[in-house]
Amino acid sequence: MTITAENVSGLVVGEGCFYCESSADLKYKLGWRIRPAFCVEMRVDDREVLEAVQYHLGCGRIYDLDFGRYKSYENRNWMPHAKFRVTALPELRSNVVPFFERHPLFGRKADAFRLFSSLVSHLSSGHHRTEEGLEIAKRLASQLSQHNSRGKGN
C-alpha cells in the first residue's frame, strides 16, 4: 500500500486525534499527572492504513479494539476498530511533532496540533515539575480538551 507523508497528514485531519489526559494523581510529586497522546482510529479491516501511518511516524503501537464495550455493537452491523497510538513523550517530541511540522495539517486539526505541540514542548522541558510550570501545562491541556470537545457529538 502506497501512502505518502502528505496522505498521512490529510488522513489525520479527518481521523486523527491530539489529546491529553490531565488529572489528579498522588503518585506524582505535585499530585497531578498530564499525559498527551496522539491516535488514529480506523476499522480493523483498514489496519494496513494504520501500519502505514506507523511506518511514516517511526513510532507508536496498534491496538485492536474488539473487546469489552464493543461486543454489544456487533448486532448493529458494527465493525471492530483498531487504534494507532503514541503516548511516549520522547516519541511525541522527536517523531510526531516534527512529522506534522514537515507535513502540515490544516483546518481545525491544525489548531489542535499547535496546542498539542506547545504542550509536548513544555513537558519535554521539564518546567511542569514546578508549581508555576504545572499550571501552564494544565492550562494548555485544558485548552486542547476544550478545542476537541466543542461540538463533539458529531
Next chain:
Amino acid sequence: MTITAENVSGLVVGEGCFYCESSADLKYKLGWRIRPAFCVEMRVDDREVLEAVQYHLGCGRIYDLDFGRYKSYENRNWMPHAKFRVTALPELRSNVVPFFERHPLFGRKADAFRLFSSLVSHLSSGHHRTEEGLEIAKRLASQLSQHNSRGKGN
C-alpha cells in the same frame, strides 16, 4: 490555507464518500435511475477545508447542513456540518475520477473508488440505456452500496 493534492486524497480516505443512488423512476425510459455522487462532509467551522477540496477538484458545490433534522441535535453539543458534493456525471468523469487516479486513495476507500470509477465510466458510455447495460450499472451500484454499508454503524 495550504492543502496539497495528496492531502486531499488522505482526507478523502477518512471523510469522503463515493456512493450511488439506484432506484425505480418511471421518468426514465427503462424505469430506473442511477445517480453516482461524491461527497466530503466536515463541521461547518472547517468549511475552508471543503473549499480547498473544491478548488483541487475544480467542480462541485458546498451545502450547509444546518436545517431540518439537525435542529434537535443542537442541545447535544452538536455542531452543524457542511457538505461538498459532486453529482454531475461529466464532472465526475472529467474531474473527480482523474484526480484520484493521479493522487491515489488507499485502504478500503480505494476499493470503493474502483467500483465508483467503473460505474462512472459505464454510465458515461451510455451503455446503461440498453436493458443489458442497465443490469451492469445496477450491479455496480449494488456492489458499491454493499461495500459502503458493510459495518456502517461505526
